[in-house]
Amino acid sequence: MSLCRYLPVPSDRMGIIWSLLSVKDSIILEYGPAGTTHFSMGFYGTLGVDWQHRLFTTHMNEDDVVMGDVTRLEEAIVELDKSYEPKVIFVVASSISAVIGTDIKGVCNYMQKEVQAKLVAFEQGGFRGDYSIGLTEVYKLLVNNLPCKEQKKRKKVFNIIGASMGSYRAASDVWELQNLMREAFGYELHTCLCHETSVDEIGDIGTAEINLVMRQEGLPAAEVLKNKFDMPFVVSAPYGYAATLTWLEEVGKILGQLPDVKMCARLRLKAQNTASLKMYAMMMGRKKHLRQL
Incomplete structure (x- = not known):
């Protein structure tokens, strides 16, 4: 077994999910096996993100992976829409569904007419980079999909x-x-x-x-x-x-x-005081160094 000094850097998939969990009135549905979602829940909890009744998984078995069957995903979308009535369902690909090339966007497109919630697909499965790439995709997809076309400006x-x-x-x-x-x-x-x-x-x-x-x-x-x-x-x-x-x-x-x-x-005064303390510390360090010589 190899020695690990540091925890692994979270993937883009992790950054996507913990960001979406901060959006109220929405649900995250991960298309993948239950294990990947289960073990990530503890990590999201340490970040202070509430995932209760917000994060779900379809579960996948061997037949789904081999045959590419998306019936579980379709049924999960309909069930969550009826049970929780969210305004948006974010459908996120897991590592396995990304590997087999499941067309998450395509499923969301034809399932949109079956549900009331808006469906937004995230096809990254953790292979495009670290969490920073996931954050970029989340911010960009949210502002592209959710805002209305015409909005009246508010002051202040x-x-x-x-x-x-x-x-x-x-x-x-x-x-x-x-x-x-x-x-x-x-x-x-x-x-x-x-x-x-x-x-x-x-x-x-x-x-x-x-x-x-x-x-x-x-x-x-x-x-x-x-x-x-x-x-x-x-x-x-x-x-x-x-x-x-x-x-x-x-x-x-x-x-x-x-x-x-x-x-x-007030900020300028604090900046001046900080600079004075820094200069004083440098002078004290120099005197101590001279005495040691």
């Missing part, structure tokens, strides 16, 4: 794109961004991809004035929204006092509004 509203529950303290980052935008510009959060959002909120994502992209995986989705709804965006995260000031200035230019003066003054 923004979106966040790129909040991943797989990131350390993602919820705290979202909370801090809300506080910054509220204090600096008086703006409120509309929806966040993908953290504690819903099908309806994503459907109205084009009503916001600006998108704040926290990570590069959200950039393709931001480009889609810019083309569809003429929504500007900022790609960066405000970490550190000086970087936060620069970020606020960049956001303010797009909004045509200067950030709160008192808030900026």
